[in-house]
Amino acid sequence: MIDDIIKMFDVVSGQEHGSIVKVLLIGFAFGAIILYSRLDKFEKMAGFMIFEDTLVPRMAMTTVALSSVGFYFLVESGYATYNIKPTMLGGLIIGGILFGIGLVILGKCPSAFLVSVSEGRLDALVGVIGGMFGGYVFTIGYPYIQQILGPDLGKIRVPDFFTEHSLLIVFTLSGILLTIAFLLPTIEYEDPADINEKNK
Amino acid sequence: MPRSIPWWLGGLLMALLFYYTFSTWGANRPIGASTGMSYFANLIFDLDTEQYEYAAIIEKSGAWEAVMLIGVFFGGLFMSTVVTKTFHLSYIPTLWKERKNTSIPSRMVWSFIAGFLLIFGARLAGGCNAGHILSGGSQLAVSGIIFAVVALGTGMITGRFFYKKRKK
Numbered sequence: 001m002i003d004d005i006i007k008m009f010d011v012v013s014g015q016e017h018g019s020i021v022k023v024l025l026i027g028f029a030f031g032a033i034i035l036y037s038r039l040d041k042f043e044k045m046a047g048f049m050i051f052e053d054t055l056v057p058r059m060a061m062t063t064v065a066l067s068s069v070g071f072y073f074l075v076e077s078g079y080a081t082y083n084i085k086p087t088m089l090g091g092l093i094i095g096g097i098l099f100g101i102g103l104v105i106l107g108k109c110p111s112a113f114l115v116s117v118s119e120g121r122l123d124a125l126v127g128v129i130g131g132m133f134g135g136y137v138f139t140i141g142y143p144y145i146q147q148i149l150g151p152d153l154g155k156i157r158v159p160d161f162f163t164e165h166s167l168l169i170v171f172t173l174s175g176i177l178l179t180i181a182f183l184l185p186t187i188e189y190e191d192p193a194d195i196n197e198k199n200k
Numbered sequence: 201m202p203r204s205i206p207w208w209l210g211g212l213l214m215a216l217l218f219y220y221t222f223s224t225w226g227a228n229r230p231i232g233a234s235t236g237m238s239y240f241a242n243l244i245f246d247l248d249t250e251q252y253e254y255a256a257i258i259e260k261s262g263a264w265e266a267v268m269l270i271g272v273f274f275g276g277l278f279m280s281t282v283v284t285k286t287f288h289l290s291y292i293p294t295l296w297k298e299r300k301n302t303s304i305p306s307r308m309v310w311s312f313i314a315g316f317l318l319i320f321g322a323r324l325a326g327g328c329n330a331g332h333i334l335s336g337g338s339q340l341a342v343s344g345i346i347f348a349v350v351a352l353g354t355g356m357i358t359g360r361f362f363y364k365k366r367k368k
Contacts, residue, residue, distance in 0.1 A: 004243050011263040018227035020267060026227060027271020028278070029217050035279040035286075037210030042293030049352070049359040052295070055207050060333065062211025067218045067338030080223045083230050085326050085336055087343040095325025096347050100354030102317030103329075105310050105362060107293060110318055110328045111233035114269055115276030120289045123311045128237075130315025135241025137316075138323040142254035145324065158340040173340065181211070191294045194203075194286075 031115050040115040040124075042107030043189045049104045053189040058181045065177035072170045084155035091149035203284050218338060229264070230339070232331030233272070234322035236265025241319070299363035325351075 013020055034040050037059060047053030074080035103109060106127045108116050113131070116124030138145065158173070159166035205213075220226040239262030241247075242255045249256040280287040292307045300306070322328035325347050327336065333351075336344020 001243070001246075004246075008239070008243070008263045008266055011260060012267045015260060015264060017229050017264055023227065023264060023267045024271040024274075026217065026221050026231070027268035027273075028275035029271075030231065030268070031272035031275025031277075032279045033210060033213050033217065033275075034272070035276045036205050036284065037207065037213075038204045039210070040276065043295045046293075046359065046363070047295055049355040050299075050363050055210075058207040059211045059214070060329075062208055063214040063218065063334055064337040066212065066215035067222075067334070068340060070215060070219045071222060071338055074219065074223050079225070080228065082339050083222075083335075084339055084341045085332065085343045087341075087346065088326060089346075091324045091326060092343060092346050093350055095321045095323070096350030097354045098317045098321030099325060099328065099347075100321075100351040101358045102314040102319075102321055103351065104355040104359040106314035106318060107296075109233070109330065110237050110322055111269065111272055111330050113315065113318075114273045118273050118276035118287075119280040120287050121293075122289060122291050123293070123307050126308045126311040127315030127318070130312035131237050131319035132241040132244060133312075134316040134319035134321075135238040135323065136245045136247070138238065138320055139242055139245075139247050139252050139254045142252070149324070153342070156342045158342065158345070170340065181207075189295060193290075193294050 030111065031118070034112050034115045035119065040108060040112040040119060040121075041191070042116075042123075043191050044107075045109065045112065046104050046107035047189045052187065054184050054187045058184050061177040061181040065174040065181070068170055068174050072167065082157070084157060086155050087153040088149045089151050089153060094148065201283050203286070214334070218335070222335075227264075229261075230331065230335035231268070232261070232265050232327055232335060233269060234265075234319055234328035234331065235262045236267075236269040237319050238262055238323055239266040240269070295363075321351075 009020055012023055038044055039056065044053050044055050048056040071080065075082055106113065108124060108127065110131065113124045113127045117128060159169050162169055218231065221231050235258050238258055247255050249259050291304045292302065296307060325332065332344040332347040337348060
């Protein structure tokens with residue numbers, strides 16, 4: 001086990017994707033933002049899907065809208081390259097369905113549940129353990145699972161369908177997302193557990 | 201210090217973190233989480249790369265995300281103990297108590313099943329909401345958009361049936 005952990009750090013330092021300290025800091029910031037915006041709370045993620053809270057969609061749309069414009073300029077000026085995941089239809093649809101069911105029941109996604117654990121939520125810890133088993137079964141079953149992942153439509157982006165005007169497309173989509181994020185009403189599930197602590 | 205930040209500030213900070221991670225100044229790659237979870241699973245269950253094809257496939261990206269997830273845990277721990285001071289042991293979320301039940305075993309069993317589906321589904325799809333929806337969506341990747349529509353659509357339908365409003 002200890003050898004494996006040392007190997008994990010070796011593999012990371014051997015990649016051209018930042019030093020270990022940098023990767024840890026990126027994670028630290030990611031976790032801190034998730035906790036500070038309360039995305040790790042069940043009431044936010046599950047609440048979004050049963051229409052009792054709008055924090056998650058508004059924040060996610062803002063992130064995607066701002067990032068897409070930023071990414072476009074980073075790539076254009078040579079400071080970044082796109083890293084697109086392949087469009088494997090079978091895997092995306094079956095995986096998306098299972099993920100959606102898991103998401104609404106657990107009420108957190110696979111990075112927020114670790115943040116939830118760091119806040120002392122034991123149900124999230126059980127979710128993490130369940131996730132470990134999910135990963136285990138996937139690795140074991142991969143030779144069989146592989147057959148349902150396709151067809152592979154390749155690494156495609158929306159602007160690929162429009163050979164020109166990709167900046168215009170980026171700006172339009174980002175504008176639409178930002179507008180929706182601002183127009184969505186603020187519905188907030190007030191967690192009594194939070195309110196009690198405020199009054200302490 | 202305020203106990204939470206509004207959605208627009210959260211979105212802005214997240215976007216800034218994404219710029220940094222994505223660019224050559226940072227890690228020159230997008231953020232993802234579920235491959236890291238899969239990597240941890242292989243590590244704990246001792247599935248080596250020689251015997252299992254999938255362990256070999258995710259050896260590099262999984263290790264990166266696993267190290268990042270260690271950072272995520274401590275980022276959350278730092279905030280919850282120092283800044284928001286919300287750290288406390290709890291078993292059942294409030295909304296679950298309201299909509300579902302107050303039984304700890306029931307919540308734990310469902311958490312386990314949901315965690316399983318979450319990682320298994322994310323591996324099938326090749327990413328989770330960090331990789332597909334946030335990173336993928338920001339690059340206008342078609343895969344990310346399909347995943348977002350399917351996952352959130354299913355979630356909303358499941359939520360309707362799973363959390364029924366109690367009759368008063």
